[in-house]
Amino acid sequence: MNHFITINDLTDEEVMQVLEQTNDYRHHTGNYMIDKQLFAANLFFEPSTRTKSSFFVAERRLGIETLDFDTDSSSVKKGESLYDTAKTFEAIGANILIIRHESDEWANMLAENVSIPIVNAGAGTKDHPTQSLLDAYTIYQEFGEVKDLKVTIVGDIKHSRVAHSSAELLKRLGANVRLCTPESLKDDSMTFPYISIDEAVKTSDAIMLLRMQHERHTKSAHSVANYHDQYGLTKEREKEMQDHAIILHPGPVNRGVEIDSNLVECNRSRIFKQMQNGVFIRMAVLTHLLTKWGIINEN
Ligand code: CP
Numbered sequence: 001m002n003h004f005i006t007i008n009d010l011t012d013e014e015v016m017q018v019l020e021q022t023n024d025y026r027h028h029t030g031n032y033m034i035d036k037q038l039f040a041a042n043l044f045f046e047p048s049t050r051t052k053s054s055f056f057v058a059e060r061r062l063g064i065e066t067l068d069f070d071t072d073s074s075s076v077k078k079g080e081s082l083y084d085t086a087k088t089f090e091a092i093g094a095n096i097l098i099i100r101h102e103s104d105e106w107a108n109m110l111a112e113n114v115s116i117p118i119v120n121a122g123a124g125t126k127d128h129p130t131q132s133l134l135d136a137y138t139i140y141q142e143f144g145e146v147k148d149l150k151v152t153i154v155g156d157i158k159h160s161r162v163a164h165s166s167a168e169l170l171k172r173l174g175a176n177v178r179l180c181t182p183e184s185l186k187d188d189s190m191t192f193p194y195i196s197i198d199e200a201v202k203t204s205d206a207i208m209l210l211r212m213q214h215e216r217h218t219k220s221a222h223s224v225a226n227y228h229d230q231y232g233l234t235k236e237r238e239k240e241m242q243d244h245a246i247i248l249h250p251g252p253v254n255r256g257v258e259i260d261s262n263l264v265e266c267n268r269s270r271i272f273k274q275m276q277n278g279v280f281i282r283m284a285v286l287t288h289l290l291t292k293w294g295i296i297n298e299n
Contacts, residue, residue, distance in 0.1 A: 003118040004289055005107040007129040007169045014288065015133070015169070021284035022137055022277070025061075032283070033063040034296055040286070041067040041094035043085060044121065045076070045101045050251050050275050051121045051130070055098050058282035067094060082106050083113070090116055095295055096286065099123070117289040125159050125213075131250050132165035134281040136173055138274045139206050142246055147174030152200040154180040154231060155210025155258055158187045159217065162250045163210060167192055178204075182231065197230070201237045208248040209233055209258045233259045238266070246270050 002009050010018065025032060040059045044052050059066045067089065071077070076085065083106070086097055097118045099106075104124030111118060122128040139146050151170050157163045157179050167177045167190065179192050180200045200207060212227065228234065233247065238260070247259070247269045255261035264271060290296045 002292065003107070003111045003120075004129055004285060005111065005118065005120045005123075006127045007132050007165050007172075009129070012172060015136075015172070018133060018281070018284045018288050019137055019140065021287065022133075022280045025280040025283045026277070032061070032287075034287075034290075035063075036296060038064045038095040038290070038295065039067050039093055040064050040096045040098060041069060041089035042098045042121075043069050043082075043089070043100070045071055045082060045099070046122070048100055048122065050278060051100065051128075054275070054278040055121060055282050057279050058286060061279070062283055062286060064095075064286065083110060086110055086114055086118075090114055096290060117293050117295075119285060119289065122161055125161055126164045128161040128165045128250075129169075130278070130282055130285055131162050132169040133285070134274055134278045135162070135166045135208065135248060135250070136169050137277050137281055138248065138270050139170070139175075139246075141273070141277070142270065143205065146170060149175050149205040150178065150203055151175045151206045151208065152178045152180055152195065152204040153208045153210065154197065154200055154233070156185050156213045157181045157190065157210070158185045159213035160210045162208075163187075164190070166208065166250075180231065182227075197237065198240070201233070201240045202242075204245055205242070206246050206248055207233065207241070208250075210250070211252060211254045211258055228257055228260075232257060233263055235260050235262065238263055238268070241268065248274060251275065 042055055056066050082101060089097060095116055098121050099118060100121040101123045104126050120127055120129055136146060143149060153163050153167060170177050177192050178195045180195055180197055249271045253264055255264060291298055
């Protein structure tokens with residue numbers, strides 16, 4: 001049975017189903033409370049504000065009971081592994097696992113040995129599939145389509161799971177995806193063109209800014225001194241954007257580094273809209289997986 005570890009775990013048809021379901025949830029059509037006692041275990045091994053809280057809200061809106069977990073007050077402190085933590089929550093009755101982890105390595109091993117659905121809530125440097133869905137949905141909401149739009153992802157491409165997942169999904173939806181970053185933060189495995197920050201601000205329909213992932217940098221990583229002047233969205237650069245162009249950022253934002261603080265809440269910013277959409281996306285992902293696994297029925 002399929003888990004939701006990478007965005008490629010969803011077919012194109014399933015992506016569209018999830019986006020349509022998201023739209024339904026956003027417009028409050030129908031009764032969406034699940035008429036059955038279910039438990040979701042939210043296993044966040046790495047810090048999170050948006051993803052963790054929006055999964056909690058999504059679960060409660062669907063009537064799913066939430067099982068909290070905190071590495072500092074759990075048996076992780078006594079040496080329990082991610083694998084044994086997941087097996088424990090399965091054994092005590094969780095119906096779905098939501099996992100955030102610093103590593104890219106756990107997914108296959110867990111997926112083969114756990115008999116309830118797993119949702120990746122952001123792992124390592126490669127995958128953050130629910131973020132990519134909410135990014136795509138926010139662009140779709142703005143323009144009514146994604147196909148042929150110029151979307152540029154600017155920032156720490158090499159270490160960003162958002163860059164990898166969102167670029168992949170936006171490409172699948174037909175967007176013209178470009179990347180912009182200092183030489184030392186490029187990821188040569190990504191087959192998207194790199195463009196300058198000046199071209200990015202002048203030609204993009206949507207510009208997605210990323211923070212420096214300092215926690216994933218090695219000692220030899222690129223110096224980010226002067227990053228704001230060289231690659232940040234400054235007030236001067238924002239004036240060069242097309243009238244219809246929008247600003248995205250997955251958060252958390254480092255104001256004054258990748259974006260001028262005043263632009264975070266400017267008219268073009270959809271940063272808080274992304275967070276709002278994250279709840280509806282996660283409701284849709286939860287119902288999609290629970291239905292697919294036969295834990296709830298289609299009605
Ligand atoms: N976008 C995102 O993943 O934010 P959090 O780390 O706060 O969940």
